[in-house]
Amino acid sequence: MNALDGSVGFLLARAARSMKRALEARLSEHNITATQYIVLEALREHDGASLSLLGQKLYFDNPTITGIVDRMERDGLVERRRVAGDRRVINVFLTPKGKALAQSASAIAEAINRDAMRSFSPQQESEFINTLNTIWRTMNGKED
Amino acid sequence: MNALDGSVGFLLARAARSMKRALEARLSEHNITATQYIVLEALREHDGASLSLLGQKLYFDNPTITGIVDRMERDGLVERRRVAGDRRVINVFLTPKGKALAQSASAIAEAINRDAMRSFSPQQESEFINTLNTIWRTMNGKED
DNA sequence: CTTATATTATTAGCGTACGAATATTCAGCG
DNA sequence: CGCTGAATATTCGTACGCTAATAATATAAG
Numbered sequence: 001m002n003a004l005d006g007s008v009g010f011l012l013a014r015a016a017r018s019m020k021r022a023l024e025a026r027l028s029e030h031n032i033t034a035t036q037y038i039v040l041e042a043l044r045e046h047d048g049a050s051l052s053l054l055g056q057k058l059y060f061d062n063p064t065i066t067g068i069v070d071r072m073e074r075d076g077l078v079e080r081r082r083v084a085g086d087r088r089v090i091n092v093f094l095t096p097k098g099k100a101l102a103q104s105a106s107a108i109a110e111a112i113n114r115d116a117m118r119s120f121s122p123q124q125e126s127e128f129i130n131t132l133n134t135i136w137r138t139m140n141g142k143e144d
Numbered sequence: 145m146n147a148l149d150g151s152v153g154f155l156l157a158r159a160a161r162s163m164k165r166a167l168e169a170r171l172s173e174h175n176i177t178a179t180q181y182i183v184l185e186a187l188r189e190h191d192g193a194s195l196s197l198l199g200q201k202l203y204f205d206n207p208t209i210t211g212i213v214d215r216m217e218r219d220g221l222v223e224r225r226r227v228a229g230d231r232r233v234i235n236v237f238l239t240p241k242g243k244a245l246a247q248s249a250s251a252i253a254e255a256i257n258r259d260a261m262r263s264f265s266p267q268q269e270s271e272f273i274n275t276l277n278t279i280w281r282t283m284n285g286k287e288d
Numbered sequence: 289c290t291t292a293t294a295t296t297a298t299t300a301g302c303g304t305a306c307g308a309a310t311a312t313t314c315a316g317c318g
Numbered sequence: 319c320g321c322t323g324a325a326t327a328t329t330c331g332t333a334c335g336c337t338a339a340t341a342a343t344a345t346a347a348g
Contacts, residue, residue, distance in 0.1 A: 002189045008257045009163045011276040016160040018283035019153045045146045088313045088326040113152045128275050132155040139162035208335050232296040232343050
């Protein structure tokens with residue numbers, strides 16, 4: 001029993017990596033990454049969102065979201081269009097290819113989530129999710 | 145309520161990122177990263193471990209650990225020495241500077257962990273840790 | 289002994305993630 | 319109107335974290 005076995009930060013990062021890897025193993029046949037799947041999912045709910053809004057929804061900063069959208073645009077999954085009256089903002093839209101991919105990827109991600117939770121009861125799962133949300137809020141000073 | 149709010153993978157990754165950022169904000173004055181702190185911690189318990197062993201303990205693959213140790217060696221925190229009979233293996237040792245830094249960093253990391261858990265009971269914390277470990281084992285096929 | 293296989297570490301290449309700095313555009317205020 | 323400051327997206331530089339491929343050494347089989 002060393003110091004890391006009791007470190008929430010370490011165990012959290014390790015669990016997150018293991019899930020990301022499992023998801024990417026399944027997504028790789030569609031040539032997208034776990035992060036790109038997350039962006040597809042966000043765009044299903046907010047097609048045409050600005051880069052900033054996407055970053056806020058997903059909790060990525062602007063340089064990160066710019067790079068991800070660059071690669072997704074290169075691969076034909078999304079396109080950038082200036083649509084808002086404000087000429088600073090660039091809106092991101094799913095292409096037909098992106099829409100189709102979002103659907104298959106969503107099913108894969110749900111399967112991985114179910115698998116990760118397979119030894120827990122619904123109550124345990126919802127408590128776990130509450131804890132993850134609380135940690136996130138705590139670390140961002142959204143309570144006290 | 146969108147699909148991501150119920151996605152364990154997304155919430156796990158988000159919580160992990162928020163803790164990593166909080167930790168790095170405090171570690172930055174010592175010019176080390178959260179990952180480098182983890183390696184320092186592992187070396188406190190296993191000074192002289194091989195690169196492979198370090199990777200196994202921390203659950204990083206070899207290319208990742210090579211790069212991290214490269215940067216830590218550049219910064220004078222560790223040094224590589226061939227010590228084992230097997231000439232393929234390279235052992236990693238803490239320098240005095242690395243040892244000193246490990247101690248201060250450890251205190252900082254403990255404070256962050258306590259802060260992240262501040263709204264939970266000891267039981268809730270230990271249940272949370274169990275869940276993280278179970279997810280990790282599940283995603284790595286270490287049970288069924 | 290020699291050939292085949294496995295292990296250890298590294299390199300190369302890609303995709304996040306982040307902080308810092310920059311260019312463009314917008315909004316407010318005198 | 320003109321100026322200041324804020325907001326949006328990008329670029330730059332750094333550090334992970336992964337897969338695939340490589341080089342060097344060790345081990346096993348014949």
